Amino acid sequence: xxxxxxxxWVSLWLSSSPCLAAGAPDASVSRxxxxxxxxxxxxxxxxxxxxxxxxxxxxYQRYLRELLKESAVTLPEAALREAFERETAPVMVEHLxxxxxxxxxxxxxxxTLRLVAKRALGDADPAVRAAATRALRRTSAEEHTGDMYQxxxxxxSPEVRAEAATNLxxxxxxxYAGAHGxxxxxxxxxxxxxxxxxxxxxxxxxxSTAPISAESAQRIHALVDSDDARVRAAAVTALGGVPAxxxxxxxxxxxxxxxxxxxxxxxxxxxQGLARLGFSSAIPELRRLRGVDPRLTGEADAWIQALSTxxxxxxxxxxxxxxxxxxx
Amino acid sequence: xPRVPPPRxxxxxxxxSPPAPTKAWRxxxxxxxxxxxxxxxxxxxxxxxxxxxxxVGAPRPEQEASTEREAARHGAGQEVSAESGDALAAAPRYDxxxxxxxxxxxxxxxxxxxFREWAAPLLASRDPLVRMYLKERLTELIGGDAGxxxxxxxxxxxxxxxxxxxxxxxxxxxxxxxxPEVARGILDLGLDTxxxxxxxxxVLSALDTQRRLSAETLTRLTDFAKDPASGEAGWAAARTxxxxxxNDHARAADAAPYLDGLLTIGQESLDEHVRYMALxxxxxxxxxxxxxxxxxxAQVLTTEGSPDGRGAAAHNLALSEDPRRVxxxxxxxxxxxxxxxxxxxxxxxxARAAGRDALPxxxxxxxxxxxxxTTYQDFERIYASGVMDFERVWLSLPDQDPYGCLHRD
Numbered sequence: 001x002x003x004x005x006x007x008x009w010v011s012l013w014l015s016s017s018p019c020l021a022a023g024a025p026d027a028s029v030s031r032x033x034x035x036x037x038x039x040x041x042x043x044x045x046x047x048x049x050x051x052x053x054x055x056x057x058x059x060y061q062r063y064l065r066e067l068l069k070e071s072a073v074t075l076p077e078a079a080l081r082e083a084f085e086r087e088t089a090p091v092m093v094e095h096l097x098x099x100x101x102x103x104x105x106x107x108x109x110x111x112t113l114r115l116v117a118k119r120a121l122g123d124a125d126p127a128v129r130a131a132a133t134r135a136l137r138r139t140s141a142e143e144h145t146g147d148m149y150q151x152x153x154x155x156x157s158p159e160v161r162a163e164a165a166t167n168l169x170x171x172x173x174x175x176y177a178g179a180h181g182x183x184x185x186x187x188x189x190x191x192x193x194x195x196x197x198x199x200x201x202x203x204x205x206x207x208s209t210a211p212i213s214a215e216s217a218q219r220i221h222a223l224v225d226s227d228d229a230r231v232r233a234a235a236v237t238a239l240g241g242v243p244a245x246x247x248x249x250x251x252x253x254x255x256x257x258x259x260x261x262x263x264x265x266x267x268x269x270x271x272q273g274l275a276r277l278g279f280s281s282a283i284p285e286l287r288r289l290r291g292v293d294p295r296l297t298g299e300a301d302a303w304i305q306a307l308s309t310x311x312x313x314x315x316x317x318x319x320x321x322x323x324x325x326x327x328x
Numbered sequence: 329x330p331r332v333p334p335p336r337x338x339x340x341x342x343x344x345s346p347p348a349p350t351k352a353w354r355x356x357x358x359x360x361x362x363x364x365x366x367x368x369x370x371x372x373x374x375x376x377x378x379x380x381x382x383x384v385g386a387p388r389p390e391q392e393a394s395t396e397r398e399a400a401r402h403g404a405g406q407e408v409s410a411e412s413g414d415a416l417a418a419a420p421r422y423d424x425x426x427x428x429x430x431x432x433x434x435x436x437x438x439x440x441x442x443f444r445e446w447a448a449p450l451l452a453s454r455d456p457l458v459r460m461y462l463k464e465r466l467t468e469l470i471g472g473d474a475g476x477x478x479x480x481x482x483x484x485x486x487x488x489x490x491x492x493x494x495x496x497x498x499x500x501x502x503x504x505x506x507x508p509e510v511a512r513g514i515l516d517l518g519l520d521t522x523x524x525x526x527x528x529x530x531v532l533s534a535l536d537t538q539r540r541l542s543a544e545t546l547t548r549l550t551d552f553a554k555d556p557a558s559g560e561a562g563w564a565a566a567r568t569x570x571x572x573x574x575n576d577h578a579r580a581a582d583a584a585p586y587l588d589g590l591l592t593i594g595q596e597s598l599d600e601h602v603r604y605m606a607l608x609x610x611x612x613x614x615x616x617x618x619x620x621x622x623x624x625x626a627q628v629l630t631t632e633g634s635p636d637g638r639g640a641a642a643h644n645l646a647l648s649e650d651p652r653r654v655x656x657x658x659x660x661x662x663x664x665x666x667x668x669x670x671x672x673x674x675x676x677x678x679a680r681a682a683g684r685d686a687l688p689x690x691x692x693x694x695x696x697x698x699x700x701x702t703t704y705q706d707f708e709r710i711y712a713s714g715v716m717d718f719e720r721v722w723l724s725l726p727d728q729d730p731y732g733c734l735h736r737d
Contacts (some may be wrong), residue, residue, distance in 0.1 A: 044427060052435075055432070055435055063464075066460075067427070146587045247714050
């Protein structure tokens with residue numbers, strides 16, 4: 001078959017197949033494909049990924065992304081780095097950045113991950129900065145990049161700031177299981193450093209503060225007086241989960257704050273914070289507060305009912321509270 | 329007393345999540361996994377994962393895929409090239425990955441009716457990535473179409489082991505699996521005695537993603553699971569029941585009918601593995617037990633022959649509508665219990681049941697068995713510090729496995 005008569009996509013495939021051996025037979029749309037196992041190369045993988053972007057199959061795109069990441073430790077590092085430095089399309093940058101970070105996570109040295117961090121912080125294109133930031137999600141980046149997150153949450157681009165916040169939240173939960181003090185402290189520091197109240201609120205409202213340092217707790221206390229209600233709500237939520245040594249102060253601050261606060265969302269978050277700090281011992285305080293704001297009497301009652309079950313884990317109490325809420 | 333061979337330990341993480349840093353595994357396993365591990369190496373705990381946590385216990389399709397990938401990642405670690413002068417320096421730390429020619433064309437053109445023929449060389453390979461892709465691609469091809477789903481189901485009757493796993497898993501994850509005629513077809517085939525037990529087990533696992541089970545299906549699965557003739561497939565049926573309970577309970581449904589079935593299996597099956605599957609799986613859903621379930625699990629504490637089964641019952645009892653009754657049950661069971669790991673379960677799950685209020689009971693347990701003195705002091709100190717959440721109490725313990733129960737053989 002003459003290559004000129006092939007459909008365009010087949011020609012493309014033939015001209016730049018990642019694994020095509022010299023002298024391979026021409027492909028035909030009507031004939032069954034004959035997949036053969038071959039060695040991988042950076043160029044070949046990049047070509048496949050580029051073409052795969054047109055594929056209607058998310059499974060195929062996931063496969064190519066995984067394949068590049070899994071290949072990262074056996075491909076030549078220099079070729080990966082060069083491809084990364086050369087690439088300017090955000091989606092391709094993200095693939096390569098994820099591969100470079102994967103090398104570090106497999107114990108192949110921190111340099112490749114730092115290369116990604118450098119691009120996340122310094123590329124001129126905000127879409128590339130955002131892509132490089134995404135590629136660092138659920139990696140060990142927090143351990144190797146100094147104050148990178150404090151800088152990313154101040155990026156001029158809201159997309160970059162939002163991606164950085166998502167990294168901190170997901171790392172905190174999925175990489176460190178909410179139990180690693182340094183990871184929670186990095187997240188608190190970034191939340192405080194951010195110039196974007198939405199980012200500050202999203203981070204603080206969604207991380208575990210159980211292992212934070214006294215200094216981090218102090219920083220969160222300072223945000224309880226923020227002008228932005230979203231930040232106040234997140235700060236009181238975060239105070240609900242502080243370490244034992246910080247609990248008494250948090251309890252006092254929240255109980256006092258409830259009466260001064262006017263925003264109903266913040267007040268609701270305070271009720272939750274108090275419930276979390278005290279479990280069933282919070283019931284008397286919640287009873288005292290339930291009449292303060294008629295809009296939240298039902299909410300206070302739902303907490304009292306959930307805490308009365310005597311369940312001993314916060315995740316189960318939250319679930320119970322949700323069920324109580326649904327029943328009403 | 330015969331011991332249940334410990335089920336295989338779980339492979340951490342699933343096969344679609346990105347490789348996490350070494351430290352990540354340490355935290356996940358140490359901090360989260362340790363909390364609810366029962367004393368055997370297969371906790372079932374979805375916390376801190378947004379994806380479905382793999383529920384494991386015996387080699388299943390998804391686990392094998394994951395294990396394959398792990399093997400691919402580390403398999404070559406110790407091999408040394410014979411030609412190399414500096415053998416150690418040249419030793420490859422990882423197996424190279426496989427790239428497939430013609431795969432883009434496969435992806436573009438494959439349909440359900442050409443899938444088996446076209447995918448044959450890929451299915452025959454040992455490349456876990458491409459097998460995962462094939463499974464996901466087949467799920468896409470099935471889509472919500474009941475006819476295509478039933479066609480793939482028909483393949484599972486005679487497919488070879490490697491193909492079979494891809495087909496059954498693809499079916500399980502498809503949208504069409506929720507069509508009543510498809511779910512019924514899977515159930516009928518899974519209960520079909522003409523098939524060998526391993527195949528029936530794999531077919532039944534395609535029901536794991538169901539959002540709920542009808543009363544009739546629940547009864548059929550329960551009866552099948554406890555039937556000695558069902559063998560390994562009975563084990564899979566119990567697991568399916570537990571997994572759908574989790575799916576349904578997550579949408580606020582009542583777990584009681586499922587628990588009832590699982591308890592029946594857990595009390596009546598003659599096979600320890602099946603009983604343990606039925607007794608241990610509710611801990612993942614963590615339902616709050618009503619009085620009836622408390623009564624039945626309390627019976628298991630005194631009648632179950634396997635220590636792992638008794639430990640699982642203690643785990644489930646920790647969450648109930650009547651913590652005081654559970655504390656009494658635990659205290660009564662502690663003295664006659666001879667197995668230190670089951671005693672450890674009764675001890676720590678007293679705290680999970682009643683928090684600080686459990687301390688007097690735990691103190692009396694530590695008087696009965698002085699090995700628990702130090703651990704008792706740890707709990708007392710942690711509660712005195714103001715921590716209440718059992719998860720945090722647990723993480724504050726200096727040693728989460730003080731009696732060597734996590735990996736006992």
